[in-house]
């Protein structure tokens with residue numbers, strides 16, 4: 001198949017590589033052309049406008065930062081004009097409402113659309129071990145499952161467009177809340193000069209343990225937030241998306257609003273582009 005990818009950032013680059021490993025022809029577009037170069041080196045056709053990628057492919061994988069980025073690439077006049085006959089597979093993290101709106105615009109332009117947001121990060125994207133959650137019809141799911149298996153072994157059909165996006169937001173607010181809680185416990189024990197190895201040994205044996213704690217432990221202890229898997233700015237985006245969706249449901253979200261403040265401080269203090277575990281630093285800097 002001829003498969004286009006728009007967005008070859010941290011996740012899009014390895015996902016593009018997986019598409020090529022499955023013997024599809026890849027046509028790649030990225031706003032900053034340098035970031036598509038590693039894919040060109042592996043044999044992808046890198047193009048300079050989104051419309052060119054769309055016109056020369058049967059389907060378009062979107063791995064862009066947010067809905068605004070989708071608007072500025074796929075939903076521009078030329079690109080939208082070339083989407084007829086093509087299927088757009090939206091894999092970034094956007095809200096259910098945004099996904100449904102974009103679906104409407106693609107359908108009006110004569111194209112097809114579904115969402116397939118992913119859980120997991122760069123290492124899982126490189127190995128094809130992402131958890132792929134699909135918001136589509138069962139017909140679309142059947143038609144595109146093989147391609148989705150480039151990214152993860154068992155794509156799961158969640159429901160119609162919007163449902164997978166909602167599930168993804170529910171997972172990402174957990175990332176934020178768990179990380180904030182873990183970073184607070186670690187900071188507390190450091191100040192109390194209590195052995196962190198002992199803390200981790202007890203935590204690992206308990207029902208409180210989440211594997212992500214160990215994934216972030218070293219970064220936090222070493223204060224090493226460089227080379228992010230998931231930049232803090234995207235976690236901030238996902239918290240806002242979740243809060244916006246939760247508001248009309250009249251859920252009590254004060255807990256997440258507190259975590260939001262922490263993540264916002266992470267951004268304003270200069271760690272927007274670094275790994276989100278940098279929120280450890282904000283807690284460590286304390287108040288006042």
Ligand SMILES: NC(=O)c1ccc[n+]([C@@H]2O[C@H](COP(=O)([O-])OP(=O)(O)OC[C@H]3O[C@@H](n4cnc5c(N)ncnc54)[C@H](OP(=O)(O)O)[C@@H]3O)[C@@H](O)[C@H]2O)c1
Pocket residue numbers: 006007008009010011012030031032035063064065066068069070072073091092093094118119120121122229230231234
């Ligand atoms: N990293 C993770 O662990 C992870 C895991 C699951 C889901 N996600 C989600 O997947 C999506 C991509 O994540 P990522 O980590 O790959 O992010 P990233 O490295 O920041 O890449 C973002 C991509 O969006 C493009 N972009 C941003 N704003 C744009 C605009 N206004 N116009 C055109 N292009 C624009 C960037 O182009 P430039 O290169 O020109 O900036 C880049 O290609 C996000 O929605 C994220 O929340 C990330």
